[in-house]
Amino acid sequence: MAYQAAVEGQKLRKGPWLEEEDERLTMYVKLKGDQRWETLAKESGLMRSGRSCRLRWLNYLRPNLKHGHITADEEKIIVKLHELWGNKWSKIAQMLPGRTDNWIKNYWRSHLVKKAQIQDGAVSARNLQSALNKAQQDFFLQEGNKITADKKYNFDQDHESVENLWGTKETNSYDLGLSEFALPSSPYETRLSDWISELSSEQSGITWTPDHDSDAWGCSSPLWDMN
DNA sequence: AATAATTTCAACCGCACAGGA
């Protein structure tokens, strides 16, 4: 493969980026723009492949990236969009300003692992309890995620309740509707709700195609645009 | 306090696709 040959042939650097490399890359991207990565990699003198530069820029150096903890809103969006689109991380990332596909993929994966472990019963009773407690903490102790006692899911029950929390392919995609979260309605939340219900009506019986989705989702008016 | 287990996340890899020669 060309990439492999380049790495081996030119002794390109791999692994974690140094601060110095970051600075250099940032400078060159500002100078040349974030296109033509192979050219940029060569011109910058960085001993990195173009794709390595691209990845570093997109996932770490790019301005306006969020590196902090996920918000309750973001988590719900991810869950919803994953139900709709599956592992289309880049697509999901487009709906979450400041988050990268890589970040979302990592986030989802760490949760999926927990879910899978719980569902296949391949964990010890102790690990199960630990996973449940962790999920409960993570989910309900989110700042602003105020759930009344009667609405709160009972994590101490059987594994069914865990499935309900996360939703499954077999259940109605909208069983995890926003109302169940019993959150105060922020403008963001309201818009999300509208957006998803609108989609659900458009979506019934429709298979996604690249042409279709780009229109239907109207990327010109993204979710976070409150104006 | 030490060690083991688990989680997180940056980075790599292979594949697919688009566009140009």
Added chain:
DNA sequence: CTCCTGTGCGGTTGAAATTAT
């Protein structure tokens, strides 16, 4: 039409950090 190059995407890996025992 075919080949080549660059780019984007999704899956996977592994080191570092964190948490549990």
